[in-house]
Amino acid sequence: MDQQEIISLLNRAATGSITDAEQRVLADGLRDADEPSFRSLTEQYEGIVLQHGVPGEPDALLYERIRDRIAVIEEDVRPVRIPWRSYAAAAAILLLMFAGGAYWYFKQQATTLIADSPYEMNVAPGGDKAVLTLADGTQITLDSARTGALAQQSGIHVMKLDSGQLAYQGISAQGSVLQYNTLTIPRGGQFQLTLPDGTKVWLNSVSSLRYPVAFSGKERVVELQGQAYFEIAQHPGQPFRVKVGDMEALVLGTHFDIMAYDDEHTINTTLVEGALQVKQGQATQLLRPGQQAVRDNATGKLSVRKADIEKATAWKSGFFEFDDAGLPAIVRQLSRWYDVEIVDETNGKTGLFWGRISKNLPLSSVLKLLASNGVQFRIEGRKVTLFQGEK
Template sequence: MNQEQLAGLAQRIAEGNATAEEITLYNHLLSKVGEEEHWDESLLGDQEETARLLRDRIYQSAGIRKNRLRSMMVKVSVAAAVLALFVVTGIKLRKAGNKETAGNALLAGKTIVPGSDKAVLTLANGREVVLDSAGGRSMQQGNSTIHLHNGQVVYTNSSARGNEAYNVLTTPPGGQYQLILPDGTKVWLNAASSLRFPAGFSGNQRKVELKGEAYFEVAENAKMPFVVQAGNKVVQVLGTHFNLMAYPEEPSTNVTLLEGAVKVLHQTDTVLLKPGQQAKLSDNRRIELVKHADMEKIIAWKNGYFSLNGEGTAVVMRQLARWYNTEIEYAGQVPDLKFEGSIKRSYELEDVLNILAASGIHFRVEGRKIIVLTE
């Protein structure tokens, strides 16, 4: 291995000048450190200063918002930044287990790109309109005019009538989209989700139905509460900002309030949330109240990041599967890891897996299947 090359890459990362390709190469070269018998520490300069720079900046350069990405195992907790420090301190790092870890050989065949603005709008008459980031079109649905532009669907309603015309906005795995409802409510729809809503609101409530995940900024209307139905769970609001995650593969439906007030109804339970709180709803349990929810983590997807803070392997892999339209398979038991930090959703899958591999998790990719390997 070219030690000068690896040391140079480490320095570029520490200085914040590394490209995504250089970070990928760095991870690949770092995985081979264990094959070297020794390191020439004279190449590394001021070890303490370089270590400090790496600790503060390496993961920011790699697209991680907080300055760390670490895995916490059952018996030992290891900061992922230590992987960089192994280089600057001359400690020999040995690879653990299978050689099929991160690197350019990780992905065979076509590169798997991140998700993008794409969805399908199904009108009341059954017509399907394929949407992407392009736009500039308009159409009529009942008393509403639908404008399609800049990755967003905007409804403007000239009359309170016409709520019998229900539309459905559906995002595929690897898609996301924004929607402005006839009342002015803004909705961000995450991947593999759908929202059913009327082309115009009337009556004594504004009701929509969600599958998957969405972030809502509800337009205020005290005379007409806004209601979100997710299976047998109901969220009632007047005007507020909240996130609702209701993927069927997740263990609970989570309602998280950022502003305002919402009432959550589940079976015989009712909870009134305050800002900063989260309600966890499971079919076989009462509502679980989280009084101090991690707001940044919960809406990270809306802001263009994967949130890893405190999440286990299975949760993180489900996030990747939805965004990259892939299948997850475990070659053995699910690795008992937890992660911290956030990674940009704009990265190609290879770059994301290389970053995760630095935390001790290993992968093999076959077509659109991610195989998680057990050491």
């Protein structure tokens, strides 16, 4: 199918006159288009949407085809570390994320007059930031610390690697007292570390992990606040436990994510691979890969459901992913990552959102995505006010 045929179908889609059969033809055409053609088509479709508006109910297959194509481009971009801020602005890729019957799409110009006010500023996205608190209370700001050895505790060397990650090397001195470190991630930060046993941990914004500088006992125990992704090093006979308040996860060797923010309604434990036992009081749930344990913070009830692994771990890959998310849930994530105060004055009239957004975009670009779906905004310093506008 040539580009002109695809553009003709895109026009019909934008006016709502496309048939089901034509939508599937269009989906296949977008799927098979090479990258330069796909980029060109998405740029042209932006103009079509602005001219005609958007259809009421998108075709699911069309959405999947477009998301698959965007995923391919994202994979092409990440290995060479092209900044997403420059990439998104240059390519003007249409996200085509459907929310409440409307498309979400990224544009270079704002659709809201408020965004052009004197208060607009680009709040930069977060980055690798963390503070390490040693056993004696000494604090080390890791994002500005030099590469190499940072400290020594009970024969264990605390190292900042060339990659910027934190690692522990050496063997604990025999008979030494068990010492604990705490890694704290501020608002607007994230960080990766390798624990003394070889376990890899990715920590999200506003999170902390307390752990011993050496795992010398019968089990390995760490304490988490916030969100982290774990890849557990296998040590038969020495189980790994993650404590989150009065809940804990027992691990034998697995990859999983725990989201346990104080301002969220649930604690979600998502199993990617391996085996994981989640315990809440007397209730115990054994998870299989692809399952998620959900602890209701209001009732303390523990339940299990099918997991959306891509959504649960998107933050680790550098994305926000929303699936029928209300604006308050989006606001909480944006506030943590961009380290801003966000005041929601929409009174719950914005409906649900569905989309995938790079965390490397400046805040104004993310807000313009919301603006395209009827949420206007005003930026004053590091305070952002959201209010209902016209779609």
